[in-house]
Amino acid sequence: MSGHTHPCCKIGPSILCADLSCLADECRRMIHSGADYLHLDVMDGHFVPNLTFGHPIVKCLRPKMPDVYFDMHMMVQNPERWVENMADAGANQYTFHVEACDDIPALCRKIQESGMRVGVGLKPGTPVETILPYSDLFDVVLIMTVEPGFGGQRFMEDMMSKVQYLRTNFPDLDIEVDGGVGPSTIDVVAEAGANMIVSGTAITGAADPSQVIALLRNSVENAIQKSQLER
Ligand SMILES: O=C(CO)[C@H](O)[C@H](O)COP(=O)(O)O
Numbered sequence: 001m002s003g004h005t006h007p008c009c010k011i012g013p014s015i016l017c018a019d020l021s022c023l024a025d026e027c028r029r030m031i032h033s034g035a036d037y038l039h040l041d042v043m044d045g046h047f048v049p050n051l052t053f054g055h056p057i058v059k060c061l062r063p064k065m066p067d068v069y070f071d072m073h074m075m076v077q078n079p080e081r082w083v084e085n086m087a088d089a090g091a092n093q094y095t096f097h098v099e100a101c102d103d104i105p106a107l108c109r110k111i112q113e114s115g116m117r118v119g120v121g122l123k124p125g126t127p128v129e130t131i132l133p134y135s136d137l138f139d140v141v142l143i144m145t146v147e148p149g150f151g152g153q154r155f156m157e158d159m160m161s162k163v164q165y166l167r168t169n170f171p172d173l174d175i176e177v178d179g180g181v182g183p184s185t186i187d188v189v190a191e192a193g194a195n196m197i198v199s200g201t202a203i204t205g206a207a208d209p210s211q212v213i214a215l216l217r218n219s220v221e222n223a224i225q226k227s228q229l230e231r
């Protein structure tokens, strides 16, 4: 018998392409549609060629939904700069990009000490080996399946080898995927072993987001069940 517990399936809509002038309403709509958490994309115009929002918005959103898990996807240069602000704003997970970071272990510790879960993000061109020396220091690995910066891009299936490698070597790790994930791409994502599923346009643009969330969940839960039977 294996002592491992496969981490459970969580669906986190990205509100990047939703109506940001009604952010709280859009977030509530996602939670009422069955989302497990919210994936909030922070862009600074330097690390990626686009701008979104920062901790002041998160701080305003928090009291409107006190119990919702906020995963901050920090597509920013100098990610160490915003840790305290995001913790203070009520973020639960701080996912930074290793490409933007000079001292990965120091940043992981800083995030952990501030009370948030530690996420490390990898752009498509960054090999998974980059983070292996620090595996004791993070809770989640985010595998980007598009070049970060914009919603609605095409899913990169060749990133699944990174997911497979991580799932094989770290059975208990939370593995998150982000970019172009939706009903037509979820099966390969689930098979590869990802359990935290970010999906933007496929959910927020759907006529019935709850149907899409249920479909994504079903695919991932089936794959988890199958992998446990094979043990
Ligand atoms: O980090 C991101 C882009 O950099 C977004 O989270 C991602 O693109 C989600 O949108 P979609 O599912 O439409 O690709």
Ligand SMILES: [Fe+2]
Residues within 6 Å of the ligand: 014, 039, 040, 041, 073, 178, 198
């Ligand atoms: Fe994202």
